Amino acid sequence: MKDKRIAEALMDIGALSLVDTEHLFTWVSGIRSPIYCDNRKIISYPELRKKVAAGLVEKIRCQYPDVAIIAATATAGIPHGAWVADQLDKPMIYVRSSSKGHGLQNMIEGVCEKGQRCVLIEDLISTGKSSLTAVRALREAGLIVEKVFAIFTYNFPEAGLAFEREGIDYEALTDYETLVPLAIERGLVAGDQAELLMAWRQNPRLFTEDHHPQG
Amino acid sequence: MKDKRIAEALMDIGALSLVDTEHLFTWVSGIRSPIYCDNRKIISYPELRKKVAAGLVEKIRCQYPDVAIIAATATAGIPHGAWVADQLDKPMIYVRSSSKGHGLQNMIEGVCEKGQRCVLIEDLISTGKSSLTAVRALREAGLIVEKVFAIFTYNFPEAGLAFEREGIDYEALTDYETLVPLAIERGLVAGDQAELLMAWRQNPRLFTEDHHPQG
Numbered sequence: 001m002k003d004k005r006i007a008e009a010l011m012d013i014g015a016l017s018l019v020d021t022e023h024l025f026t027w028v029s030g031i032r033s034p035i036y037c038d039n040r041k042i043i044s045y046p047e048l049r050k051k052v053a054a055g056l057v058e059k060i061r062c063q064y065p066d067v068a069i070i071a072a073t074a075t076a077g078i079p080h081g082a083w084v085a086d087q088l089d090k091p092m093i094y095v096r097s098s099s100k101g102h103g104l105q106n107m108i109e110g111v112c113e114k115g116q117r118c119v120l121i122e123d124l125i126s127t128g129k130s131s132l133t134a135v136r137a138l139r140e141a142g143l144i145v146e147k148v149f150a151i152f153t154y155n156f157p158e159a160g161l162a163f164e165r166e167g168i169d170y171e172a173l174t175d176y177e178t179l180v181p182l183a184i185e186r187g188l189v190a191g192d193q194a195e196l197l198m199a200w201r202q203n204p205r206l207f208t209e210d211h212h213p214q215g
Numbered sequence: 216m217k218d219k220r221i222a223e224a225l226m227d228i229g230a231l232s233l234v235d236t237e238h239l240f241t242w243v244s245g246i247r248s249p250i251y252c253d254n255r256k257i258i259s260y261p262e263l264r265k266k267v268a269a270g271l272v273e274k275i276r277c278q279y280p281d282v283a284i285i286a287a288t289a290t291a292g293i294p295h296g297a298w299v300a301d302q303l304d305k306p307m308i309y310v311r312s313s314s315k316g317h318g319l320q321n322m323i324e325g326v327c328e329k330g331q332r333c334v335l336i337e338d339l340i341s342t343g344k345s346s347l348t349a350v351r352a353l354r355e356a357g358l359i360v361e362k363v364f365a366i367f368t369y370n371f372p373e374a375g376l377a378f379e380r381e382g383i384d385y386e387a388l389t390d391y392e393t394l395v396p397l398a399i400e401r402g403l404v405a406g407d408q409a410e411l412l413m414a415w416r417q418n419p420r421l422f423t424e425d426h427h428p429q430g
Contacts, residue, residue, distance in 0.1 A: 013326070043297070044284075044306040044326035069259075074290050076324070079297035079307060082258070086298060091259040096290065109291070111228070111259035 002178040003055060006151070009048045010174070011183060015041045018188060021196065021211055029127050032208040034196055037179070039123040039151050043079045053083035055173045056149050060088065060119055064146045069093055069118040071108075071143070073134045076123035080151065084121055093118070095134035107137040114142030122150040125170060128159035132166050147171060152179075156204060176201055217393040218270060224263045225367070225389070226398060230256045233403060236411065236426055244342045247423040249411055252394070254338040254366050258294045268298035270388045271364050275303065275334055279361045284308055284333040286323075286358070288349045291338035295366065299336055308333070310349035322352040329357030337365040340385060343374035347381050362386060367394075371419060391416055 010016055017036045019025065024032040042049050060067060072081025072094045085092035093110030112118070118138060122131045131148050138145050145168060153159065153172035163170050180197055183189050189197065200207045225231055232251045234240065239247040257264050275282060287296025287309045300307035308325030327333070333353060337346045346363050353360050363385035368374065370391050378385050395412055398404050404412065415422045 040324040041326050043300075043324075044308060046300075046304050046306065049307075075293065075309070075311065078290065078293045079309070082294035082297040083301060085258075085261075086301065089261050091261065092264075092294060093259060094290070094294070109255040109258075111256050 002172070003174045004178060004182065006048075006052065006055065006174040007179045007182050009045075009051065010037060010039070010042075010152070010179065011186060011188070013041050013045050013048060015039060016179065016183060016188070018183065018193065018197075020193070024211055027126065029129060030208065031126065031204045032211050033204065034193070034200055035180075037124065037152055037154075040076050042123075042151070049080070049083065052080060052151055052173065053087060056080065056084050056121060056151075057087045059149060059171065060084065064117070064119055066117065067119050067146060068116040069112055069143070070121060071095060071118045071134070071138055071145075072121040073097070073123070073130060074109075077121045080123060081121035095120075095137050097130060097133075107134070108141050112141060112143055115144065116142075117144045117146055119146050120148045122148055122170075123152070125150045125153040125159055125172060127156060128162040128170070131170065132162055132168075135166060135168055152176075154201065154204075156201070158205070217387070218389045219393060219397065221263075221266065221270065221366070221389040222394045222397050224260075224266065225252060225254070225257075225394065226401060226403070228256050228260050228263060230254060231394065231398060231403070233398070233408065233412075235408070239426055242341065244344060245423065246341065246419045247426050247428075248419065249408065249415055250395075252339065252367055252369075255291050257338075257366070264295070264298065267295060267366055267388065268302060271295065271299050271336060271366075272302045274364060274386065275299065279332070279334055281332065282334050282361060283331040284327055284358070285336060286310060286333045286349070286353055286360075287336040288312070288338075288345060292336045295338060296336035310335075310352050312345060312348075322349070323356050327356060327358055330359065331357075332359045332361055334361050335363045337363055337385075338367070340365045340368040340374055340387060342371060343377040343385070346385065347377055347383075350381060350383055367391075369416065369419075371416070373420070 025036045070085035072078045074096045096107045148170035150172040154176045240251045285300035287293045289311045311322045365387040368387035368390045
């Protein structure tokens with residue numbers, strides 16, 4: 001069961017943006033989307049960021065009590081990774097999004113040793129590409145990556161497949177399936193937009209092709 | 216008086232690297248250097264990162280008790296900014312190092328309002344360029360930037376001048392003048408290297424010209 005309170009809070013702070021097909025967001029991955037969840041706003045709300053950290057800490061304590069290191073993805077995962085590491089009193093490292101041309105291992109900042117067990121803190125999972133690049137960098141450094149813990153996931157089938165192929169699991173505090181019905185309840189989603197949001201979620205790549213600006 | 220304990224701790228964790236003139240570091244700014252202080256290692260040491268956060272928090276509480284927001288520079292300043300913001304229970308924002316071509320104001324992640332007072336947390340000050348780009352971005356967003364607080368500064372005259380021109384002050388927990396004598400005490404610096412380190416600090420640009428790989 002995903003966390004409804006976190007989903008509610010994301011709407012309370014205005015992290016959720018919804019647009020019509022005329023004004024789609026274009027993500028870094030190229031996906032065009034009628035919805036955008038800006039988790040980076042969370043850091044400006046002390047109460048919410050504490051709830052988020054507590055939620056992540058609870059999962060880690062329960063599932064991986066012996067984890068040695070808290071890793072975070074740059075940039076948006078770093079503050080949450082820092083709060084989680086502080087509560088667990090564990091060393092922290094982070095994985096930069098580019099290696100400055102020096103190879104996967106040089107993407108890691110901080111100190112770690114081969115064979116250490118870590119979890120990876122991510123703010124948001126869409127295609128999973130950035131999380132999995134970080135996972136590969138950590139593994140190349142000899143770390144055992146137990147799981148990716150995120151604040152939110154769009155639950156794309158594409159992401160599920162990509163994580164499966166990489167042989168790693170992920171878990172998020174809350175997700176698209178929890179957020180959208182709440183947004184509908186709040187009247188943030190017009191009637192016909194709800195269907196659009198579900199069609200988009202099932203296959204965002206196909207949706208993107210169908211809604212190309214020049215198409 | 217700068218913090219000797221932090222300087223000692225930086226050496227304890229191996230953050231300080233010293234090389235001879237044959238193996239100089241080349242920084243992003245183009246400066247070639249016989250010394251490099253990798254503050255990013257601090258995040259992997261819970262006790263030290265707590266001392267760092269406590270030191271920064273003490274200065275902020277004392278000097279700017281009414282600050283509204285804790286800002287941090289991406290990427291290395293973010294974890295420290297997060298711990299400081301947590302202890303002060305203040306909202307946090309961070310400033311990305313590039314605007315992805317969308318202007319200074321879009322470098323800011325998180326939520327802030329015009330007229331709010333903030334301090335900027337930075338991990339390390341060399342030329343001051345990245346701190347001052349962040350200060351400009353914050354000011355363009357309408358924030359009042361009280362001061363830049365860093366963990367370490369090389370105390371370059373060039374940085375002092377750049378901050379003065381920008382009309383903002385900075386303060387670091389510890390600095391080059393504290394670190395180098397301690398490194399000499401510990402036998403990390405050979406006799407003739409001490410003079411080299413002082414010559415370099417006085418004018419790193421001239422030193423760089425004199426020690427160009429092709430020169």
